[in-house]
Amino acid sequence: MAVGAGxxxxxxxGVSNAGGGEYSSVKVDGVGTVNxxxxxxxxxxxxVTKVRGNLVAxxxxxxxxxxVKGDLIAGRSVxxxxxxxxxxxxxxxxSVNGILNVGKECELETLExxxxxxxxxxxxxxxLNVRLHGKGRAQxxxxxxxxxxxASKSKWNILWRWMxxxxxxxxxxxxxxxxxxxxxxxxxxxxxGSRVFIGKGCVIGTVEYRTELKVHPGAxxxxxxxxxx
Amino acid sequence: xxxNLISKKELLDEKGISYGQLxxxxxxxxxxxxxxxxxxxxxGQETFFPRDLILARIDKIMNMKDDLSLDELADQxxxxxxxxxxxKADLMKRNIVSNVVIERFASVDSDSIVYTFERLLYFFVxxxxxxxxxxxxxxxxxxxxxxxxxxxxxxxxxxxxLFARKMGVSSFALLSVPADIYYESGVKLIARxxxxxxxxxxxxxxx
Numbered sequence: 001m002a003v004g005a006g007x008x009x010x011x012x013x014g015v016s017n018a019g020g021g022e023y024s025s026v027k028v029d030g031v032g033t034v035n036x037x038x039x040x041x042x043x044x045x046x047x048v049t050k051v052r053g054n055l056v057a058x059x060x061x062x063x064x065x066x067x068v069k070g071d072l073i074a075g076r077s078v079x080x081x082x083x084x085x086x087x088x089x090x091x092x093x094x095s096v097n098g099i100l101n102v103g104k105e106c107e108l109e110t111l112e113x114x115x116x117x118x119x120x121x122x123x124x125x126x127x128l129n130v131r132l133h134g135k136g137r138a139q140x141x142x143x144x145x146x147x148x149x150x151a152s153k154s155k156w157n158i159l160w161r162w163m164x165x166x167x168x169x170x171x172x173x174x175x176x177x178x179x180x181x182x183x184x185x186x187x188x189x190x191x192x193g194s195r196v197f198i199g200k201g202c203v204i205g206t207v208e209y210r211t212e213l214k215v216h217p218g219a220x221x222x223x224x225x226x227x228x229x
Numbered sequence: 230x231x232x233n234l235i236s237k238k239e240l241l242d243e244k245g246i247s248y249g250q251l252x253x254x255x256x257x258x259x260x261x262x263x264x265x266x267x268x269x270x271x272x273g274q275e276t277f278f279p280r281d282l283i284l285a286r287i288d289k290i291m292n293m294k295d296d297l298s299l300d301e302l303a304d305q306x307x308x309x310x311x312x313x314x315x316x317k318a319d320l321m322k323r324n325i326v327s328n329v330v331i332e333r334f335a336s337v338d339s340d341s342i343v344y345t346f347e348r349l350l351y352f353f354v355x356x357x358x359x360x361x362x363x364x365x366x367x368x369x370x371x372x373x374x375x376x377x378x379x380x381x382x383x384x385x386x387x388x389x390x391l392f393a394r395k396m397g398v399s400s401f402a403l404l405s406v407p408a409d410i411y412y413e414s415g416v417k418l419i420a421r422x423x424x425x426x427x428x429x430x431x432x433x434x435x436x
Binding site: 174 | 242274
């Protein structure tokens with residue numbers, strides 16, 4: 001995908017607005033708003049960035065706060081801070097250190113998540129790695145492999161707690177389906193997988209597993225079912 | 230449960246695939262979004278698929294995934310028309326549609342003319358119906374005319390071709406799917422072809 005190659009650059013310094021369009025690289029330092037759809041090879045945002053449309057980029061580096069009105073389609077993205085996408089997310093790899101908010105469904109090959117997240121639609125990922133400092137929420141989750149951990153108690157937790165009142169670092173979802181499932185502090189109605197590890201702090205309605213199930217004594221499970229012979 | 234649907238669990242058991250594979254194929258757009266049908270059952274929400282479509286698709290993926298990468302597979306299944314062009318001479322040489330069709334419907338075109346994928350598709354559909362013995366040559370002319378006039382209007386959205394006859398008078402129609410259609414009595418539906426399926430078949434032939 002060679003979006004925007006040979007196209008102009010967009011640079012916002014300070015507080016400014018810009019039109020959408022196709023760019024080679026977009027760089028925002030300060031408070032920048034892009035009106036309309038924007039596509040770029042690299043999208044580098046520092047500060048407060050708003051895109052009033054869809055954002056398509058090969059690489060995104062965001063430090064600070066970013067809001068996207070439409071969909072986000074990105075090859076590789078690294079976010080430190082708070083990102084909110086009102087539409088859907090599609091991409092290869094997304095790492096978030098902070099807060100991720102997605103309105104609709106989310107399809108990624110790899111999602112590395114540290115912090116808190118809320119996904120309004122279906123979360124479909126190849127590899128899903130979560131370290132929770134706050135609440136994690138998704139309607140349903142389908143993966144190849146998922147690993148959920150609670151971040152260790154550190155100074156950061158105190159900061160998070162201050163930023164997010166009623167904070168409790170756990171994952172909440174209707175169902176999780178995948179091959180390799182490794183959970184801690186997760187609340188779900190159904191978990192279905194091949195190799196399933198239910199760790200401490202989990203409350204699961206039904207667990208269906210194909211080859212292996214390990215349960216931590218501190219986990220609550222309503223029903224265990226072995227499937228597929 | 231409706232007989233033409235298959236639940237996700239049944240599908241995985243029947244085909245011996247895992248959740249991970251299913252979701253991966255969905256991410257790669259090998260399985261279209263609108264085949265995932267969510268319904269509530271007495272055990273809670275469950276996902277269902279249109280049985281025939283998904284079983285055929287999974288078989289195809291399993292057969293072809295050793296030879297093609299997932300991205301190449303996705304291109305094959307995409308309902309978008311590929312940027313593919315073929316000269317008339319090559320079309321005849323590669324035997325993609327029978328010579329009868331070319332002689333009858335393309336005799337005015339010179340050998341060096343280049344057909345777009347869309348035009349190839351029209352010939353392919355005509356060829357299919359002729360071979361099945363459903364359609365006469367004269368009707369073929371009208372089929373091609375119908376396709377040329379109306380097919381581009383769908384702009385890549387899924388559609389079906391309907392071919393019906395009543396008291397010897399035939400008619401063609403293009404219909405966006407999914408849709409139900411009911412005829413007055415006396416009308417005989419001779420063929421209903423999914424254009425997406427035809428596109429897939431033709432792509433496979435051209436590759």
